[in-house]
Amino acid sequence: MKKIILLSLLIVVANSCKEDWLELDPIGEKFETNYYQTEEEIFSGLVSAYSILQPKYYSGWSSYYFLANFPSDDAKVVGGGPGDRPEYHEIGEFRTVPTNPAVLQLWRRDFYGVYRANVVIENADPEASQKSKEYIAEAKFLRAYFYFELLRFFGDVPLITGTLNPDEYNQPRDPAEEVFAQIIEDLTEAIPDLPVKSSLGSGELYRATKGAGQSLLGKAYLYMASPYYQQTYDFPKSANEYYELAAGRFEQVIGGIYELEDNYDDIWRYSHEHGSESIFEIEYANISRGGDWGNGRVNGGNIDVQMSGPRGISTDTLLAGWGFDMVSKDLIDAYEAEGDSARKYGTAYGEDFLNEIGATDWEKTEGYTGWYSKKRAPWAHITFQSSPEWNFETNERMIRYADVLLMCAEAYLQSGTGDPLPLVNQVRERAMLDPLGSVDMEDIKLERRLELAMEGHRFFDLVRWGDAASELGELGFEENKHEVFPIPQSEIDNSNGKLEQNPNY
């Protein structure tokens, strides 16, 4: 009898364990399907969209700034030599191939940003509160920001404005005209709800503001008006109309709350972050505890600052870096030819400066130019006392007032709707240069180069003006190829061939 009781006990145990027993919920984690219900959850989603602005290393080296600056005549890649970060050297020498890992990571960063913005836009209820309205506006700004970056780097790209189902994963490239239209729509809808910079508290300065939205929208119009974009794409309006639209947007920014910094050298100083000239910055902090160079994205500090410092120095002023993004001799010559010592001083430092601060024996590796980027100088006081390489606080100044003034001057000059001269002279005056008597396109081009050097504008400016072949040809630029980067090969493969490669790659 006992045996039978024991046996039946076993059978009960065996049968009570069905499929339900294998149903577990994660502990301390929600599912995507039950998140984004509250205002706080929407906000945390928006934060993740902002955070994706930050990484310059994401499972691999890929700085959005380096990728914009290396293919220009302002910078040399350098580092430890041609074998050190070959993906960067390829880009700097116009040898970029579709399998270049840095290009893939840039592509990924932008599309991840789009996805995170989409999640907010899809889930937030604009009627719920003023805050929800602002969150949606910021998400739309970010979506426009990421798409504008994608357009400039790649041309036509898949336009994705919602989360995709698995059966929609194979997407073709949508015409750039449609992507521009989406950017215009997003920014136009966002601007009314974006906060004004002066209303932000000290902890909120990271946010996209009305001024940032207006500047970015004006910039998008300016690109659409520019010769290369006019030739390559078929926009509904004429170049002139877009110049006018651009000028209209810039006018809303000019004469408002923004002012040029008094001293050019201050713009990129830590103490002047979010200063009077700043319109939109990507944030970096000194509270990262280090990380690993394996998988994942490196958030926290601005790693390009570490990358840009002189190799092998040891001083109290400046820390040692890895010797990338050296300032080209060509740019130094351009400053000297113009007698532009203020902006040269604020953009580059050379051997004299290193000697002055007591540096010795810095490494001069292959490609060494003698000039380092001051805008991303590894100042000893802007990083943390341990893991300094992960903790440089330098924010990237993505949109600043001088840029808006010069873009507006260009739009005025081209459309004839305003006088570019005072705008250009305002910028020149701050640089302690004599005012010009008249302005033509060549003046604006030079002014943009000298004012915005080593900030990631030069390559895109040369391309949109149609000047890239003539200015960068010696460095390896080929027309009808290098205006855009190749579409990453693995993306073409993983879309099962739906994506098509850019010409001549």
Added chain:
Amino acid sequence: MNAKQYASYFREGRRYELMTEGVTDPEDVMDELDNAYPFNPDTLGTGTNWMNEIFQSAPVQQHHLSIQGGSEKTKVFASASYYDQDGIVGGSKANFNRATARVNVDHDAKDWLKIGTKISYTNLNRKQIEENNEFGGVISNAMAIDPLTSVYVDDFDDLPDKYLAQVTDNFPNPENSSLKAPGDKGYYGMSPYVQNEIVNPVAQMNNDHGRWSQDKLVAGFYANFKPIEGLNIRSSYDIDLSYGNNHYWTPRYYYHSVNYNYRNNTGRSTDKWFTWQLENVANYKKSFGDHAFDFMAGMTAREYNHFNLNGYGEVLQEESWDFAVLDAVLSDTTRAAAGGYRDENRLFSYFGRVQYDFQEKYLLNATLRADGSSKLAKGNKYRYFPSVSLGWVVTKEDFPLPDVINFLKLRASWGRNGSIGSLGNFDYVSTIKSDAESSYYLSGGNKLTGAEPASLANPDLVWETSEQIDIGFDLYLFNNQLTLTADYYKKTTIDLITTGPVPLYVGNDQPLVNAGDVVNSGVELELGLKKKMGDFSYDISAQASYLKNEVTYIGNKASTLLGANLGTTGAITRAEEGKPMWYFYGYQDDGIFNSWGEVQSYTNDEGNLIQPNAVPGDIKFKDINGDGDINEDDKTMIGNPHPKWSFSLSSTFTYKNFDLNLFFNGRAGVDTYFGAYRTDLNMNNKPEFFYDEAWTTQNTSADFPRKTVDDENRNFSHNSMFVFDGSFLRLQSAELGYTLPEKLTSKAKVEKLRVYISGQNLFLLTKYPGDPEVGNTGGYGGSSIGVDRGLYPRSRILSIGASVNF
């Protein structure tokens, strides 16, 4: 390289480069060399041998005691053992010790009921030194730091001038800091030449204060019922409970101007793991004349739990273990952190088996299991895994066979089993994560905590399945003195779980998917030979296996996946259809350019140089895709990390009271990638063969490229020059024992007393410059097979011991 070679490498390398650049004036050359490399190789001698500095011989102790006893109905087994080993790198800083106690009890309660329990407790303590990592592991540091720097310097002022200001500013009392070595050795030397992650490895080991300890209890209870003749039911419950404690502190240190830490800190994490398993198995045996049946059915339920709690704090009151206490740190709240998590998963299986044999001549075995896991979505939790095997014992047949054959059995089997070992608990859904990645770090030191979907979801995920076919035979000859076992097998892994080929523009991390098939096929042979001749006997067993590994399917259009990264130049392994899994991926060399003529005649269709930066002595790379340029697209398969042949030989010889055991193993037809050097650091030390076997204008038949300072040709890219034959033969262990004569020992009431001397890893024959058996390294999820990143070497252990039976 030693100091003289190191200095010569750079001076000779640079001199040659200057010549190729057209700088020939001897005075200019000397100026340039003295400026860049101000050393005189002839006066330097050998310098510091860093490998000798970090390696040492280390003692190992091992003790084992066991007792068996009990009554007719109750059996007791108890044992205790202790193991203690210092590291050959790091000595007591890499100490490992383990104490284990075990008790097993079995009791026949009734004639139909048997119960038993087994309990074991283990305590282990480990201090670990970071090793196989090309970014700052102790061994790769010893390989990369220059031999000109000395391990210690006597006086503070002897440290490199260029660091003194920074050190003085941050270490007001250097003599009481981690800069100073223990005892009267002075200060740790600092290299003025090699920076980044590369630091003085001796100082690094001294600053490494980490302890891992674990208490582990494994216990089980079972009951065995025999309600009727032939039926056996076994019910068992087992637990595995373990507590782990990881504790470290880091002093303030300064290695050089790129690698320092001005804030000391401590961290601690505690873990609890608890797994329980319940298993019920019923077994019924029945024979009808020549027919014998054996039925089995059962179930297993298992639950795994893990709890973690961790904390981190900065600014210690004193740099010592006593103050490495989280409550004792002085840091403010933003610099101290606490964290923790908990996870669990469950597994449930049903299984059944039928065994049948006819006169023990024809054998049949069929099984079916259903395995279910909480790690998969509803509907996909379970998968069925059947298997069948057939056997025929030929020697049981009536027909005559040659007398020498004692036993011959032919076997064939087919079966499937499942695996989800690589899966996380919720990889099939998209969970929301809120961590450093999703957070926005603001200038000024605030962090906005964000949240985002961790990855794309894949509810379609199913069990990875491997299907194996095996055909073989067992043959015993000459009075069972010679045994031969041979098998052909083909193992196909289907639905391989791997990161999904979803385009990144979808906007989030790729989900895990079942998207690959891998076939491993081969032959396994085992030969045994044993004989006794008077006082002498031997027992030899040899195994050899042949393996072919091939990826047959990858679920994306390119049919490729990139594997592990190496150094700063990208992926070194790749998977591709039709090739071995995780083959070495890089540029294929086509020898070395011996002259300017050879450089200039290597042109493409347009007449342009394919390698415009090359000079004689540089590697000539194959233009694999034929586009007239060497770039990423010319990377190809340059080596196979899977051995074609693996073999081992184990042998025992006894003569009177002496016994000798030898165990050899080895492999052939395999490649190892030499990756234990950094290509992005110009002044780092390099392996000696880079110097000895370098191409020079006098030695144009050399195996390796010229001494390269400016690597414009990228001789140090991932390429086939660094793929070595990884074949080896190793004497894994040898033991010589002597058993004292019984008449001697019996007086001391000792049943048996054996003394022995043994050695492990006694010799290694290989062409590889190091130990080629590197396995799977660097934490890249299995994709870094055969890549040598500066591995913790296998130690050669010599031991003397005695075993006593009472």
